[in-house]
Amino acid sequence: METMINVIVNGVLGKMGAESGRAIDADPGLDLVAGLDVGADLALSISQHAADVVLDFTNPTVVRQNVETIIDAGAHAVVGTTGLSETDLAELDARAKVKGVGVLVCPNFAIGAVLMMEFAAKAAQYMPHVEIIEYHHNQKADAPSGTAIKTADLIAESNPQVNVIPLVETELVKGARGGTYKNIPIHSVRLPGYVAHQEVILGGLGQTLRIRHDSIDRESFMPGVCLAIKKVASLTGLTYGLEKVL
Ligand SMILES: NC(=O)c1ccc[n+]([C@@H]2O[C@H](COP(=O)([O-])OP(=O)(O)OC[C@H]3O[C@@H](n4cnc5c(N)ncnc54)[C@H](OP(=O)(O)O)[C@@H]3O)[C@@H](O)[C@H]2O)c1
Numbered sequence: 001m002e003t004m005i006n007v008i009v010n011g012v013l014g015k016m017g018a019e020s021g022r023a024i025d026a027d028p029g030l031d032l033v034a035g036l037d038v039g040a041d042l043a044l045s046i047s048q049h050a051a052d053v054v055l056d057f058t059n060p061t062v063v064r065q066n067v068e069t070i071i072d073a074g075a076h077a078v079v080g081t082t083g084l085s086e087t088d089l090a091e092l093d094a095r096a097k098v099k100g101v102g103v104l105v106c107p108n109f110a111i112g113a114v115l116m117m118e119f120a121a122k123a124a125q126y127m128p129h130v131e132i133i134e135y136h137h138n139q140k141a142d143a144p145s146g147t148a149i150k151t152a153d154l155i156a157e158s159n160p161q162v163n164v165i166p167l168v169e170t171e172l173v174k175g176a177r178g179g180t181y182k183n184i185p186i187h188s189v190r191l192p193g194y195v196a197h198q199e200v201i202l203g204g205l206g207q208t209l210r211i212r213h214d215s216i217d218r219e220s221f222m223p224g225v226c227l228a229i230k231k232v233a234s235l236t237g238l239t240y241g242l243e244k245v246l
Contacts, residue, residue: 005053008033008054010055015139016057017058020221020225021035030229033049053078056077061141064088076233077232078104094237102237103237104231106242107150109224110196110220113215120151123200123209129203131184131185131200131203132198133189134187135190135191135194136190136195138192144188148188149181155182156184195220228245
């Protein structure tokens with residue numbers, strides 16, 4: 001018989017936390033031992049419930065502290081919350097290695113989004129003029145999205161020559177050309193009606209290629225969330241991206 005994994009959802013009253021709680025409840029290999037939100041004692045709850053894994057879907061302002069608490073309590077962490085910087089990732093990796101636990105940070109749990117990122121990175125090897133547009137609901141706390149940052153990381157890694165020729169242009173309205181990360185302009189749209197969407201546009205002579213992914217419902221993330229929870233215990237240190245455990 002499959003061993004049950006004891007899971008805590010942190011941020012359970014939020015949009016992603018609530019959806020994840022339902023998905024974990026429905027998964028016969030996972031036992032939802034607690035759902036926590038603002039004001040709960042995370043470290044105490046981990047020890048009281050003998051939690052194996054904590055899934056964090058909280059807020060960019062608190063995610064680093066939460067992951068430190070999870071590591072120090074000796075549990076594994078699956079992190080969907082955005083906002084961890086490259087420095088945060090490196091320092092959490094070192095901390096997790098000392099404790100011998102796994103931390104799996106996934107900017108996007110949807111398999112289609114993971115493929116979109118990989119296809120974009122591949123395409124940028126042949127079409128080095130690239131911009132990213134991401135679209136989210138208007139309650140999203142941060143911009144750009146973690147998926148957009150991860151996409152830009154993968155593109156820049158795949159082809160360091162993207163957008164190297166500077167454009168001659170004047171920005172009449174500040175921000176009109178988006179924010180630039182790893183030499184790639186990222187444009188963030190925030191409107192009610194969207195869930196999570198992104199397109200990567202690659203331009204060439206006389207042609208454009210658009211690679212687009214749409215999460216039209218938060219259930220799109222749930223198979224990836226449950227898979228990440230099942231895989232994280234096999235990792236030591238920090239792993240960045242769902243594709244590493246597919
Ligand atoms: N990786 C992915 O695939 C993916 C997909 C979608 C979203 N996200 C990211 O996941 C995060 C959550 O998104 P969401 O849409 O679910 O946000 P949300 O609806 O605002 O939910 C966040 C929840 O966490 C709570 N919270 C805040 N600080 C906390 C703390 N210190 N301890 C425990 N709970 C705390 C919030 O309470 P209050 O409302 O009282 O502050 C809220 O209930 C965001 O960073 C978002 O960008 C990732």
